[in-house]
Amino acid sequence: MSLISTLARLEAVATGHAQPAATVRHRHLSDRPLVFVPLTTAGEAGAPLGALLGTDRDAPRLLVVPQPRDRDLRFAFLAELADVVLPYVDGYAEAVEAAERTETDPETGKRVKVEAELCADAPQLIVPSRAGIDFVRLLGRSMRFRRTAEQDPETPYPAPPRVPLLGRWLTHVGERARVPGSALLLAMTDVLARHWATGQSSLEDQHLGALLAWIAPPDDEPGTEAALRAELARDAQGQLLCPPAGPATDPAFDNRLLAPAIERYDRARTAFAAAEDGLEADDRLGALTAAEREIRDLVLSRTLPTWQKVWQGLDLLRALPAGAHIEERWTRDRWSFTGHRDRITAGEPPQPRRDDAVTAAGKLAAREREQARLEAQEALDDPLVMAGRRLSGEAFAGEVTDVVMAYSESRRPSPRPLITVRTGDRPHLAERVRVYRSLSGKPQAAEFVERAGDDLIVLRIVDKMGRGKTPEEGSVPDKGDPVCFTLFEHEQRGGAKLPDPEQTPWTHGGPPGEAVLPEADPMTAEDLL
Amino acid sequence: MPPPRTRGTALRHRLAELRGTDVPAKAMDARALAALAANPGCERRAILDGAGVDKAALASALGAPSAFGQSQFALVRGNAFEAKAKADGGAELLRLVHEKLDRGAEPPARAHVPDLSAIGPEGRSARTALALREAVEARDWTLLDHPMLALDVAGSPAFLEPDAVVVHPDGSWTVVEIKSFPMLDGSADPAKVGAAARQAAVYVLALEQVAARLAPAPRVRHQVLLVCPKDFSNLPTASAVDVRKQRAVTGRQLARLTRIQDIADALPENTCFSPELPAAELTAAVESVPAAYAPECLSACELAFHCRDRSRAAGAVTSLGRAVRAELGGLATVGDVLAAAGGETGDPDDPAVAALRRAAELRAEALGRRAVGEAVPCR
Numbered sequence: 063m064s065l066i067s068t069l070a071r072l073e074a075v076a077t078g079h080a081q082p083a084a085t086v087r088h089r090h091l092s093d094r095p096l097v098f099v100p101l102t103t104a105g106e107a108g109a110p111l112g113a114l115l116g117t118d119r120d121a122p123r124l125l126v127v128p129q130p131r132d133r134d135l136r137f138a139f140l141a142e143l144a145d146v147v148l149p150y151v152d153g154y155a156e157a158v159e160a161a162e163r164t165e166t167d168p169e170t171g172k173r174v175k176v177e178a179e180l181c182a183d184a185p186q187l188i189v190p191s192r193a194g195i196d197f198v199r200l201l202g203r204s205m206r207f208r209r210t211a212e213q214d215p216e217t218p219y220p221a222p223p224r225v226p227l228l229g230r231w232l233t234h235v236g237e238r239a240r241v242p243g244s245a246l247l248l249a250m251t252d253v254l255a256r257h258w259a260t261g262q263s264s265l266e267d268q269h270l271g272a273l274l275a276w277i278a279p280p281d282d283e284p285g286t287e288a289a290l291r292a293e294l295a296r297d298a299q300g301q302l303l304c305p306p307a308g309p310a311t312d313p314a315f316d317n318r319l320l321a322p323a324i325e326r327y328d329r330a331r332t333a334f335a336a337a338e339d340g341l342e343a344d345d346r347l348g349a350l351t352a353a354e355r356e357i358r359d360l361v362l363s364r365t366l367p368t369w370q371k372v373w374q375g376l377d378l379l380r381a382l383p384a385g386a387h388i389e390e391r392w393t394r395d396r397w398s399f400t401g402h403r404d405r406i407t408a409g410e411p412p413q414p415r416r417d418d419a420v421t422a423a424g425k426l427a428a429r430e431r432e433q434a435r436l437e438a439q440e441a442l443d444d445p446l447v448m449a450g451r452r453l454s455g456e457a458f459a460g461e462v463t464d465v466v467m468a469y470s471e472s473r474r475p476s477p478r479p480l481i482t483v484r485t486g487d488r489p490h491l492a493e494r495v496r497v498y499r500s501l502s503g504k505p506q507a508a509e510f511v512e513r514a515g516d517d518l519i520v521l522r523i524v525d526k527m528g529r530g531k532t533p534e535e536g537s538v539p540d541k542g543d544p545v546c547f548t549l550f551e552h553e554q555r556g557g558a559k560l561p562d563p564e565q566t567p568w569t570h571g572g573p574p575g576e577a578v579l580p581e582a583d584p585m586t587a588e589d590l591l
Numbered sequence: 592m593p594p595p596r597t598r599g600t601a602l603r604h605r606l607a608e609l610r611g612t613d614v615p616a617k618a619m620d621a622r623a624l625a626a627l628a629a630n631p632g633c634e635r636r637a638i639l640d641g642a643g644v645d646k647a648a649l650a651s652a653l654g655a656p657s658a659f660g661q662s663q664f665a666l667v668r669g670n671a672f673e674a675k676a677k678a679d680g681g682a683e684l685l686r687l688v689h690e691k692l693d694r695g696a697e698p699p700a701r702a703h704v705p706d707l708s709a710i711g712p713e714g715r716s717a718r719t720a721l722a723l724r725e726a727v728e729a730r731d732w733t734l735l736d737h738p739m740l741a742l743d744v745a746g747s748p749a750f751l752e753p754d755a756v757v758v759h760p761d762g763s764w765t766v767v768e769i770k771s772f773p774m775l776d777g778s779a780d781p782a783k784v785g786a787a788a789r790q791a792a793v794y795v796l797a798l799e800q801v802a803a804r805l806a807p808a809p810r811v812r813h814q815v816l817l818v819c820p821k822d823f824s825n826l827p828t829a830s831a832v833d834v835r836k837q838r839a840v841t842g843r844q845l846a847r848l849t850r851i852q853d854i855a856d857a858l859p860e861n862t863c864f865s866p867e868l869p870a871a872e873l874t875a876a877v878e879s880v881p882a883a884y885a886p887e888c889l890s891a892c893e894l895a896f897h898c899r900d901r902s903r904a905a906g907a908v909t910s911l912g913r914a915v916r917a918e919l920g921g922l923a924t925v926g927d928v929l930a931a932a933g934g935e936t937g938d939p940d941d942p943a944v945a946a947l948r949r950a951a952e953l954r955a956e957a958l959g960r961r962a963v964g965e966a967v968p969c970r
Contacts, residue, residue, distance in 0.1 A: 264886075
């Protein structure tokens with residue numbers, strides 16, 4: 063955490079209100095995101111309890127597993143989930159635009175541009191907290207290797223159709239969420255905490271209710287008190303007024319409300335199964351439906367407050383002006399989405415349990431590159447972020463006090479003007495260090511020449527001035543112009559090229575071999591997880 | 592005439608007084624020890640745990656109840672999984688220990704599972720020590736199911752109950768930790784594995800104390816076996832976890848713990864932490880021992896909400912995180928920092944103060960320009 067954000071937190075403590083940690087919005091927000099508020103059963107690895115999801119804040123869809131330990135009910139839940147999520151995802155797969163992509167020509171080995179399809183927009187999933195992202199990944203992992211009866215008629219517990227497909231999509235967005243700056247899957251707490259500094263620690267910021275209590279306290283109450291209430295206040299029954307954002311539930315809820323309700327449901331189901339004639343069965347079916355209804359109400363009561371908070375968070379974020387570079391990063395997300403759509407259409411097998419060496423190295427390199435890109439773009443988009451970089455000596459801003467025309471010493475001299483910048487910043491400049499400024503969106507480079515005084519820095523501009531002997535209009539700052547130079551590059555170059563997976567050296571496990579459909583997880587005979 | 596009291600019994604007597612007469616002592620478990628070792632500067636936690644005070648009850652009595660609790664679903668699942676992992680007289684568990692930790696040894700044919708029942712923790716730990724010695728002499732695989740180990744913590748004994756300890760044919764000992772979080776494709780949640788490793792490290796330390804009393808001292812393995820459900824099933828799978836680092840850290844922290852005796856001596860006469868007392872009296876008693884609150888306490892200590900209130904009321908910057916405290920130099924309260932940043936107080940030659948003022952200027956500049964609706968040009 064930089065000193066500037068620490069200061070923002072301290073101001074938040076002093077004022078009782080969250081303070082801005084950004085002046086623009088740094089993440090793309092879809093016009094029609096799919097908000098997903100899942101709940102899980104404590105202690106179980108893959109036993110969802112229910113979920114509230116949808117794209118319309120006034121009409122969420124409630125899905126509930128009345129007995130999470132029952133395999134059939136879990137499958138029914140996943141099938142319903144697929145019925146909501148997949149049409150939403152597919153809705154973005156159709157509309158495409160023509161785009162260009164650089165590929166390596168297999169014959170010449172040169173990088174060439176090829177025509178490609180790019181989906182015009184991409185789906186966006188929003189979960190309440192970081193634990194929700196992990197849960198999306200877990201759901202994806204639990205589903206993508208399942209076999210449907212169509213794929214394998216012998217499989218003992220066939221999954222409903224489309225469930226493996228949902229698993230692949232959730233895995234994809236879950237993996238994408240590891241890429242810095244991506245927005246296919248966002249955790250509301252992370253995005254809010256990126257834009258506001260609260261008067262509590264970053265650990266406490268992971269509680270969506272407490273975080274919102276600082277950012278938008280009801281009735282302008284001090285954030286400390288509102289957050290404390292969100293964290294701890296309980297009703298007469300001992301239940302939290304602001305239920306945790308999940309997927310884990312509050313133990314008091316599990317023990318006092320959910321467990322008895324599930325027990326009643328189990329009893330009603332046993333009684334229904336034991337009914338001896340139609341009339342009795344009718345009666346008992348009524349009891350069973352009522353028991354199920356009760357569990358649905360319980361799940362709704364725990365997910366609805368979180369659902370509303372996620373939408374409230376979206377409102378707050380949408381009120382911020384969009385950063386200039388988020389569209390560019392969203393385009394990368396669209397490429398990612400399009401790529402996965404194509405892999406599915408091409409009939410490729412689901413993502414493997416473990417990546418091969420080349421894929422893993424590629425993913426890591428991409429994440430590092432995107433991290434650097436994100437840091438640079440956020441600084442360029444947002445003066446408050448740039449202030450942090452200036453404080454740490456990675457950038458400086460000031461006014462041009464002098465411009466001296468100079469030329470390079472080559473046969474055909476090109477302009478190399480010297481400019482003097484007066485700045486109060488203390489950048490870490492060594493001889494001939496390159497610095498960059500943004501010139502109508504493109505980086506212009508300059509070299510550090512010398513310090514002409516305590517606060518005077520002399521730079522030599524080296525590019526983006528056109529081909530002529532005189533620099534193009536506007537490409538060299540004038541005396542009195544405000545400028546801001548960074549020591550970091552604005553655009554990220556890709557690292558060294560990795561070999562194709564087929565060319566993996568034996569030191570790294572050798573080529574992965576034919577892509578085969580990975581084995582499904584074995585099912586245990588008993589219906590416990 | 593009362594019998595002459597040794598230092599040990601005197602301390603025990605004093606701790607019982609602190610806990611309150613007729614209040615049963617709460618045993619210290621490995622999880623509490625690991626948490627204590629994670630925050631060794633907290634005297635409050637050290638004395639309360641040392642005296643066996645029920646911190647959850649104390650927190651409720653103080654009006655800041657803890658938010659800890661376990662869901663019965665998790666409890667049922669955890670117990671069912673542990674029973675499954677130990678089924679068939681521990682045959683599967685020993686097979687896993689053999690496969691993951693000791694492949695060179697004879698595969699376990701049948702498990703010796705000695706009976707460890709005895710009366711009271713002292714009795715059980717003595718019985719465990721005996722069973723361990725016999726197992727070493729037997730030169731065969733032995734499984735100790737829920738043994739009891741005594742560990743000296745800052746001058747008073749804590750009794751610990753690992754899930755299992757396995758004695759190898761070569762006489763070495765392995766701690767087995769059974770957890771019900773899943774191991775997915777061979778990897779588990781790093782935070783949970785870390786917690787399990789810290790907990791296991793405490794058991795390793797306790798076992799080493801037992802081993803040191805035998806001649807020749809058997810080896811306590813520094814790799815523990817972590818047993819978890821495989822993927823989405825309830826079948827046990829296991830992984831060897833090296834706890835050398837956690838053992839070294841925990842050992843060092845436990846040694847550093849201010850002796851409970853010294854903390855107890857520094858307390859005013861008649862101090863008592865009984866939850867029966869009125870809240871005001873109790874608050875005064877708790878306040879008489881200094882605490883070292885940091886946000887990490889929220890997930891490790893029942894008293895954290897009380898300490899957080901106090902820390903916030905005092906304006907301590909640590910309530911925003913330990914890292915915050917580290918970068919602010921000598922400035923420890925919110926008021927001091929903001930005053931220094933605003934130029935009202937502080938020595939401008941102090942690098943921390945100078946950096947703070949610069950940060951405040953830059954922040955105001957970035958936000959001020961936004962207020963009049965123009966972005967800082969970056970050209």
